[in-house]
Amino acid sequence: MKKIAVIGGGPAGMCAAGKAASMGADVTLFEKNKLLGMKLGITGKGRCNVTNNCTPDDFIKNMTKNGKFMFSAINSFSSADTMELFESLGVPLKTERGNRVFPVSDKAHDVVMALKKYVLESGAKIVNEKVTSLIPNETGERIAFVETDKRRYEFDAVIVCTGGVSYPGTGSDGDGLRFAEELGLKVTPTIPSLIGLTSDDPCCPEMQGLALKNVGVCVIDTGKKSKKIYEDFGEMIFTHFGVSGPTILSASAHMRPMEKDRYEVQIDLKPALDEEKLDKRIISDFDKYKNKEFANALCDLLPSSMIAPVVARTGIPANKKVNSIKQKERRELVCVLKKFTVKISGTRPINEAIVTSGGVAVSEISPNTMQAKKLENLYFAGEVIDVDAYTGGFNLQIAFSTAMKAAEAAVNKLYEEV
Numbered sequence: 001m002k003k004i005a006v007i008g009g010g011p012a013g014m015c016a017a018g019k020a021a022s023m024g025a026d027v028t029l030f031e032k033n034k035l036l037g038m039k040l041g042i043t044g045k046g047r048c049n050v051t052n053n054c055t056p057d058d059f060i061k062n063m064t065k066n067g068k069f070m071f072s073a074i075n076s077f078s079s080a081d082t083m084e085l086f087e088s089l090g091v092p093l094k095t096e097r098g099n100r101v102f103p104v105s106d107k108a109h110d111v112v113m114a115l116k117k118y119v120l121e122s123g124a125k126i127v128n129e130k131v132t133s134l135i136p137n138e139t140g141e142r143i144a145f146v147e148t149d150k151r152r153y154e155f156d157a158v159i160v161c162t163g164g165v166s167y168p169g170t171g172s173d174g175d176g177l178r179f180a181e182e183l184g185l186k187v188t189p190t191i192p193s194l195i196g197l198t199s200d201d202p203c204c205p206e207m208q209g210l211a212l213k214n215v216g217v218c219v220i221d222t223g224k225k226s227k228k229i230y231e232d233f234g235e236m237i238f239t240h241f242g243v244s245g246p247t248i249l250s251a252s253a254h255m256r257p258m259e260k261d262r263y264e265v266q267i268d269l270k271p272a273l274d275e276e277k278l279d280k281r282i283i284s285d286f287d288k289y290k291n292k293e294f295a296n297a298l299c300d301l302l303p304s305s306m307i308a309p310v311v312a313r314t315g316i317p318a319n320k321k322v323n324s325i326k327q328k329e330r331r332e333l334v335c336v337l338k339k340f341t342v343k344i345s346g347t348r349p350i351n352e353a354i355v356t357s358g359g360v361a362v363s364e365i366s367p368n369t370m371q372a373k374k375l376e377n378l379y380f381a382g383e384v385i386d387v388d389a390y391t392g393g394f395n396l397q398i399a400f401s402t403a404m405k406a407a408e409a410a411v412n413k414l415y416e417e418v
């Protein structure tokens with residue numbers, strides 16, 4: 001029986017191990033943690049957005065880096081296949097807003113347990129050891145040995161599924177990238193993606209904890225003649241460091257290269273009203289509060305912690321009587337409400353990123369097999385590869401599609417060689 005090592009027991013590793021073993025290979029899954037799928041267990045705020053119910057074409061449109069590389073893998077194992085796999089493993093699924101797919105139970109733990117079941121029922125062994133290096137044969141054409149912190153093993157093929165470098169406490173701390181570099185493969189620099197944005201603007205800590213729903217978020221690249229590079233609608237939050245929340249995380253994937261003060265986030269606080277309608281709404285509020293001071297007349301329009309920062313940006317004195325505010329000043333208020341701008345100084349550190357962008361260069365890997373072009377029995381799957389996508393279940397789908405592709409190719413090749 002041909003022996004395959006799968007390194008890393010995250011979603012990619014568990015899928016690869018389950019698939020390769022179900023195809024008849026003798027599979028050992030190495031995981032350095034005591035538990036499998038530690039990161040998977042915290043995905044989707046503990047609910048696990050397991051995939052996105054979309055076509056392969058739409059999946060590729062939602063990739064933020066190296067989408068073309070995924071063409072073969074996603075067409076071989078699509079979101080529909082992922083859903084079928086989980087349903088067959090006893091995890092009923094539901095589709096929510098934006099085609100995001102979750103387990104009906106809302107428990108990421110159920111997804112982890114289902115994949116563990118897939119691994120064990122397919123006959124793969126789980127070995128809780130940390131892989132320390134991959135050792136090539138004398139000619140350097142293939143990997144001959146897998147060395148762990150305990151001993152050395154001999155394998156016919158190796159699938160590296162060690163993840164990126166984000167959330168290192170879950171076990172993904174870049175070992176696979178090191179293995180690739182040691183074997184002479186190019187690794188592109190890792191940067192955070194789907195990450196909170198920092199700002200030096202004091203309004204952020206001032207409004208810390210303020211979550212805004214149903215706002216428009218747009219990112220301007222001031223380095224490109226003020227080009228709009230991203231637009232979205234939904235939720236965001238002000239934090240002690242800057243801004244975060246779903247729309248901001250997605251926006252961060254577009255802000256490459258990240259340079260201090262290059263990007264601005266413009267928040268449309270009233271996206272349902274155009275400037276004219278908003279002005280009418282303000283006139284009506286000002287009429288209601290005509291004897292109040294400006295800052296006190298905004299209580300219906302804005303959350304209380306936002307009033308002072310908005311007032312400051314209009315240049316209208318906070319204590320000016322509403323009935324003496326001129327049309328020009330009101331227009332200024334409309335402008336601030338439609339384009340509340342926060343200058344971005346950078347991102348939070350990579351260890352806080354939902355996803356690592358960068359990794360083993362796609363030019364080193366065959367997209368039809370996930371096999372390293374330079375080493376004939378070495379395969380990669382999941383976040384260790386330099387591919388990433390938006391939020392919405394696409395990153396886990398990358399893990400599943402590449403893992404299935406790698407496992408299938410590795411087993412088929414070994415049996416062809418017999």
Ligand SMILES: Cc1cc2nc3c(=O)[nH]c(=O)nc-3n(C[C@H](O)[C@H](O)[C@H](O)COP(=O)(O)OP(=O)(O)OC[C@H]3O[C@@H](n4cnc5c(N)ncnc54)[C@H](O)[C@@H]3O)c2cc1C
Nearest residue numbers: 008010011012032043044049131163171172382383393396
């Ligand atoms: C907070 C958070 C929420 C997320 N939510 C979602 C979501 O809802 N939907 C979505 O699509 N994506 C989500 N993601 C992204 C998703 O979790 C990752 O893209 C996915 O886990 C990558 O899978 P992987 O198997 O490639 O790597 P990982 O999940 O990182 O697994 C790698 C495994 O390899 C093991 N390992 C590493 N080195 C070694 C070694 N030397 N020896 C043995 N074992 C090793 C690690 O311990 C780990 O278990 C989220 C990420 C985070 C951080």
